[in-house]
Amino acid sequence: MRSPSKTCIFFYNPQFSDFDPIDYAELIRYAMTFPNVSRIWKYHDFIWNEQNLTDKIEANGIDHLIVAGLLPGTVKTLFSKAMAIAGKDPANVILASFNDYYTGTTFDMDRLKSVLACLIAGLSYETVAIPDENPVNPATLVIGGGIAGIQASLEIAYSNNHVYLVEKTGTIGGKMATFDKTFPTLDCAACILTPKMVEVNQNPFINLMTYCEVQEVSGEAGNYSVRILMRARKVNVKTCIGCGTCTEKCPAQAPSEFDYGTSMRKAIYMPFPQAVPNKYMIDAESCIYLKTGKCRACVKVCPVPDCINLDEQDHEVTINVGNIIVATGFKPFDAKKMDQFGYGRLPNVLTSLEFERLLNASGPTGGNIHLRSQDKKGNWIFTEEAEKPEKVAIIHCVGSRDKNHNKYCSRVCCMYSLKFSHLILEKLPGAEIHEYFIDMRSFGKGYEEFYERILEEDVSIVRGKTAKVEERNGKLFLRGEDILKGEILENTVDMVILSIGLEAAEETRDLSRMLGIPRSEDGFFEEVHYNLDPTATSRGGIYLAGTCQGPKDIPDSVAQGSAAAARAIQSILKGKIYKDLISIPLETIEKRINKLTLVQLEEKHL
Amino acid sequence: MSVRVHPELRNQLMQFGIGDWNACYHCGTCTAMCPLSEEGFLFPRKKIRLMQMGLKNEIESSVEPWLCYYCGDCTSTCPRDANPGELMMSLRRYLTSIYDWTGLSKKFYTSEVWEIGSILLIAVLVVIAFLIGLPAMGYSFTTELTSQGGVKINSFAPIHIIEAFDWAMAIVVGGLLISNILRMYYKIIWKHGHTKVTFWVHVREFWRLVFNFSVQPKFGKCDDKRYWFSHWFLMSGYTIMFIVVVVFLPWFQTEKILPPWHLQRALGYYATFGLLFGLLVAITGRMRRKDVKFYFSHVSDWLFLVMLTLTVITGILIHIFRIYGMPYATYIFYIIHMAVLVPMILIEVPFSKWSHLAYRPFAVYFQHLKTHAVPRKTKINSIN
Numbered sequence: 001m002r003s004p005s006k007t008c009i010f011f012y013n014p015q016f017s018d019f020d021p022i023d024y025a026e027l028i029r030y031a032m033t034f035p036n037v038s039r040i041w042k043y044h045d046f047i048w049n050e051q052n053l054t055d056k057i058e059a060n061g062i063d064h065l066i067v068a069g070l071l072p073g074t075v076k077t078l079f080s081k082a083m084a085i086a087g088k089d090p091a092n093v094i095l096a097s098f099n100d101y102y103t104g105t106t107f108d109m110d111r112l113k114s115v116l117a118c119l120i121a122g123l124s125y126e127t128v129a130i131p132d133e134n135p136v137n138p139a140t141l142v143i144g145g146g147i148a149g150i151q152a153s154l155e156i157a158y159s160n161n162h163v164y165l166v167e168k169t170g171t172i173g174g175k176m177a178t179f180d181k182t183f184p185t186l187d188c189a190a191c192i193l194t195p196k197m198v199e200v201n202q203n204p205f206i207n208l209m210t211y212c213e214v215q216e217v218s219g220e221a222g223n224y225s226v227r228i229l230m231r232a233r234k235v236n237v238k239t240c241i242g243c244g245t246c247t248e249k250c251p252a253q254a255p256s257e258f259d260y261g262t263s264m265r266k267a268i269y270m271p272f273p274q275a276v277p278n279k280y281m282i283d284a285e286s287c288i289y290l291k292t293g294k295c296r297a298c299v300k301v302c303p304v305p306d307c308i309n310l311d312e313q314d315h316e317v318t319i320n321v322g323n324i325i326v327a328t329g330f331k332p333f334d335a336k337k338m339d340q341f342g343y344g345r346l347p348n349v350l351t352s353l354e355f356e357r358l359l360n361a362s363g364p365t366g367g368n369i370h371l372r373s374q375d376k377k378g379n380w381i382f383t384e385e386a387e388k389p390e391k392v393a394i395i396h397c398v399g400s401r402d403k404n405h406n407k408y409c410s411r412v413c414c415m416y417s418l419k420f421s422h423l424i425l426e427k428l429p430g431a432e433i434h435e436y437f438i439d440m441r442s443f444g445k446g447y448e449e450f451y452e453r454i455l456e457e458d459v460s461i462v463r464g465k466t467a468k469v470e471e472r473n474g475k476l477f478l479r480g481e482d483i484l485k486g487e488i489l490e491n492t493v494d495m496v497i498l499s500i501g502l503e504a505a506e507e508t509r510d511l512s513r514m515l516g517i518p519r520s521e522d523g524f525f526e527e528v529h530y531n532l533d534p535t536a537t538s539r540g541g542i543y544l545a546g547t548c549q550g551p552k553d554i555p556d557s558v559a560q561g562s563a564a565a566a567r568a569i570q571s572i573l574k575g576k577i578y579k580d581l582i583s584i585p586l587e588t589i590e591k592r593i594n595k596l597t598l599v600q601l602e603e604k605h606l
Numbered sequence: 607m608s609v610r611v612h613p614e615l616r617n618q619l620m621q622f623g624i625g626d627w628n629a630c631y632h633c634g635t636c637t638a639m640c641p642l643s644e645e646g647f648l649f650p651r652k653k654i655r656l657m658q659m660g661l662k663n664e665i666e667s668s669v670e671p672w673l674c675y676y677c678g679d680c681t682s683t684c685p686r687d688a689n690p691g692e693l694m695m696s697l698r699r700y701l702t703s704i705y706d707w708t709g710l711s712k713k714f715y716t717s718e719v720w721e722i723g724s725i726l727l728i729a730v731l732v733v734i735a736f737l738i739g740l741p742a743m744g745y746s747f748t749t750e751l752t753s754q755g756g757v758k759i760n761s762f763a764p765i766h767i768i769e770a771f772d773w774a775m776a777i778v779v780g781g782l783l784i785s786n787i788l789r790m791y792y793k794i795i796w797k798h799g800h801t802k803v804t805f806w807v808h809v810r811e812f813w814r815l816v817f818n819f820s821v822q823p824k825f826g827k828c829d830d831k832r833y834w835f836s837h838w839f840l841m842s843g844y845t846i847m848f849i850v851v852v853v854f855l856p857w858f859q860t861e862k863i864l865p866p867w868h869l870q871r872a873l874g875y876y877a878t879f880g881l882l883f884g885l886l887v888a889i890t891g892r893m894r895r896k897d898v899k900f901y902f903s904h905v906s907d908w909l910f911l912v913m914l915t916l917t918v919i920t921g922i923l924i925h926i927f928r929i930y931g932m933p934y935a936t937y938i939f940y941i942i943h944m945a946v947l948v949p950m951i952l953i954e955v956p957f958s959k960w961s962h963l964a965y966r967p968f969a970v971y972f973q974h975l976k977t978h979a980v981p982r983k984t985k986i987n988s989i990n
């Protein structure tokens with residue numbers, strides 16, 4: 001590319017209310033220092049229309065111009081046309097799109113200056129700003145053992161490279177393991193997930209570390225040193241034969257995490273029957289021995305000597321890896337925040353995740369749909385003794401698309417709600433189902449077809465969000481507006497399912513500090529480029545997979561898991577890895593520009 | 607009937623209030639949350655739709671904005687921060703300007719210069735009338751006190767002149783208001799194409815007007831009963847004051863100091879307390895902005911509150927100074943009192959905030975007329 005002799009810059013800063021955190025004055029000062037910048041205009045200097053722009057171009061003899069700002073693409077056609085009318089080459093309208101360099105909270109002014117400097121020199125930022133490279137440790141750390149983390153781990157292991165898979169809970173599988181069927185194919189979730197989970201456990205290249213958490217990360221791309229807290233399971237994973245004798249005898253109870261608190265488990269337990277590793281563990285919080293010093297019932301009955309060690313303590317290990325894949329998943333929206341729906345007060349208002357457990361054959365009711373009832377100790381749980389609902393309502397967009405909570409659409413709730421309608425009809429033929437939605441978002445392959453299929457079934461799908469749920473005569477009374485009919489809609493049902501949205505997991509904040517990767521406004525981890533680089537982060541060697549990057553469904557989580565693995569494998573194959581993008585200082589960029597333009601000049605003279 | 611779309615409607619409405627009404631995605635939460643919305647007269651969502659589509663005629667023939675008492679339940683639950691409650695408030699301001707044929711209402715609502723300018727102008731005229739007009743007509747006041755030691759107020763403000771002026775003002779204001787209500791009737795009932803309301807229904811439903819005016823049952827339906835009370839107290843105080851001052855002025859503005867339990871003083875005290883209490887709630891609410899209904903204050907809201915407070919305070923001061931025999935102070939505050947009161951009544955009652963006192967009960971009346979409307983006979987019908 002030829003270094004343009006005379007360049008003009010148009011700063012596109014129409015001041016979208018308070019959404020313009022860029023210091024344009026500073027940028028203008030910087031741009032003035034370049035001898036080949038002849039004129040600079042701001043948005044408010046004159047009215048940007050075809051006529052005025054053409055005049056400016058003609059009057060100043062501009063044949064090369066830069067439009068810089070947030071979303072400058074919006075005005076590109078205007079400039080191209082003006083250039084064409086003035087008889088200049090419209091291809092010489094160069095965009096400096098600052099929104100690509102937003103770091104999550106602020107704009108890094110040095111980055112913006114670097115971008116400008118490159119474009120003024122007639123070079124693209126990407127060709128100049130190539131980070132330095134480091135050698136790579138071939139081992140990879142995957143944080144989070146949901147479907148995304150599992151997929152990433154397997155892909156890397158299949159390339160015969162070592163993986164540490166660190167999972168916070170006692171089993172891998174994540175949310176998907178709790179589901180019965182998945183949309184839109186209505187595949188049995190366990191049937192497709194369990195083989196992968198087992199494979200993770202058996203693959204010699206995968207070091208599965210459950211009940212563990214990352215404590216500290218240091219180093220840089222290619223060689224990260226990671227301190228991991230290994231919580232005491234108090235049951236030896238190697239020797240436990242999973243016979244379950246201990247659980248039978250254990251007197252202590254606590255709500256089951258895996259069933260989202262809808263059933264009770266013992267203090268020594270296996271999260272669910274297909275858990276991987278398929279071994280028992282002890283929850284120190286509820287274990288009577290650990291609280292009072294008396295009991296040891298499990299130890300007494302365990303057939304394997306020294307398998308249970310109630311005095312085992314947490315410990316830490318440090319590992320060294322070259323790449324890190326973050327796959328920490330999502331946290332469901334806390335439905336208690338929307339008191340109008342009565343979740344937490346009205347026992348038969350359920351969250352969608354709780355309902356998934358009701359549908360699941362390995363769940364507390366064996367896959368039958370029953371109302372929630374109280375056990376002898378007063379815990380509200382699901383049992384098969386309780387009655388079955390006749391009328392069920394499903395409310396969409398709970399906590400999503402709501403400025404009081406999360407502004408964004410959670411992407412999967414419309415589809416899983418439709419899935420619920422279908423599965424309820426399958427399990428409770430003749431049940432009356434009402435779905436209340438605002439917009440039906442059935443994007444994606446086979447999704448609209450799935451929606452059409454449900455529409456044919458005996459489900460009432462009504463446009464209009466329910467405004468509130470109240471208890472009336474032991475039933476649940478709903479009030480909303482049927483938008484299409486323009487009438488107030490009132491209904492009395494037995495069970496209400498809240499289609500709660502997806503939020504960034506709790507640890508996202510701590511992890512983002514620990515790993516030095518930014519988060520976007522909505523709390524999820526931020527990718528380098530939304531369109532073109534959705535798995536990389538601004539730190540070299542750290543990638544994102546699954547719902548920790550933003551709401552998405554299983555197919556997309558899996559795809560991103562594979563993509564992140566590809567990035568790790570790429571660096572391992574090459575033996576080298578780029579350092580952080582943000583680590584290139586402005587001076588280095590300026591030096592490189594000088595060098596590159598000199599090379600170009602020499603080429604020209606040859 | 608063809609439908610005319612007015613895309614500029616939204617921008618026009620923005621001058622009457624604040625809200626991002628285009629943000630509404632029609633989930634219906636607001637309507638279902640609203641304690642006053644009822645079948646056949648659903649709001650606020652439907653009104654937002656009309657606004658978004660620019661259906662000016664439909665908006666102008668709506669009674670719904672007057673049925674909303676701005677409890678704010680809709681705004682606080684709206685998932686899009688579209689602020690439906692403020693839209694209803696803005697629609698009330700807009701409708702006031704539409705009913706008003708003089709065009710002044712629109713000017714007052716959309717231009718602060720106009721509103722404050724006219725208030726100042728009238729205030730200055732009032733001061734001139736007292737300082738130059740009355741003396742020029744040959745009236746001179748006295749600083750002598752009555753036998754009870756009170757101020758001879760009628761020597762300063764001759765009762766027959768003030769009364770005549772009061773009546774004149776009442777007739778002008780009443781005339782404007784009545785003509786505006788007729789226009790409101792025309793827009794809501796008459797112009798509405800295909801239906802007609804029989805005379806009998808007009809008579810039968812009339813009680814609603816009286817009932818809604820005096821009790822304000824709709825306001826009581828809002829969840830927070832405190833506001834019903836303070837608003838009702840304020841409204842009843844205001845109405846009593848208005849009637850007493852306009853219709854019974856000679857009985858009210860006396861030089862004789864009556865015992866405090868006398869009806870004249872008792873009514874005065876009741877009205878004063880009602881006004882003060884209501885004002886206190888409204889002013890502290892608007893300052894603290896804790897309740898949704900007080901989030902946004904239009905200039906007209908503040909102006910009105912300030913003027914009414916000034917009127918009440920000066921009224922109290924006149925009363926005190928008169929009883930304790932302080933003629934100059936009495937006279938000065940009498941002028942200030944009138945300089946605030948007259949523009950307030952002339953501008954607020956027919957053209958601005960206070961007109962809702964009349965429009966609201968009429969809207970309920972019209973609402974019931976609408977429910978009992980029968981299809982108008984068309985030619986085809988009569989042939990059959």
Ligand SMILES: Cc1cc2nc3c(=O)[nH]c(=O)nc-3n(C[C@H](O)[C@H](O)[C@H](O)COP(=O)(O)OP(=O)(O)OC[C@H]3O[C@@H](n4cnc5c(N)ncnc54)[C@H](O)[C@@H]3O)c2cc1C
Pocket residue numbers: 143144145146147148149166167168169171172173174175176179181182183184212213214327328329330331332352353356412416419505507511545546547548552553554555557
């Ligand atoms: C009710 C409901 C129904 C759904 N139904 C479907 C469906 O039918 N079809 C479909 O395609 N999608 C469905 N989805 C979406 C689906 O759940 C997600 O796409 C998928 O689970 C995302 O997987 P993930 O691995 O990103 O996250 P997760 O499943 O959340 O897994 C994250 C894992 O990371 C672990 N973890 C978290 N933090 C840490 C940490 N700091 N350290 C170590 N480990 C950590 C967690 O314990 C968990 O095991 C549904 C979602 C919901 C809420």
Ligand code: SF4
Pocket residue numbers: 235239240241242243244245246247280301302303304307308
């Ligand atoms: S009794 Fe012992 S071997 Fe059997 S499941 Fe419990 S811990 Fe494992």
Ligand code: SF4
Pocket residue numbers: 396397398400401408409410411412413414415439440441499501
């Ligand atoms: S996916 Fe559907 S239910 Fe979920 S937030 Fe989006 S629109 Fe609402």
Ligand code: SF4
Pocket residue numbers: 629630631632633634635636637650651654680683684685686687688689690
């Ligand atoms: S609650 Fe808000 S978004 Fe929903 S219909 Fe009302 S104004 Fe629109």
Ligand code: SF4
Pocket residue numbers: 636639640641642643649650673674675676677678679680681690691694
């Ligand atoms: S402010 Fe209250 S009365 Fe008015 S529309 Fe909203 S909810 Fe209804």
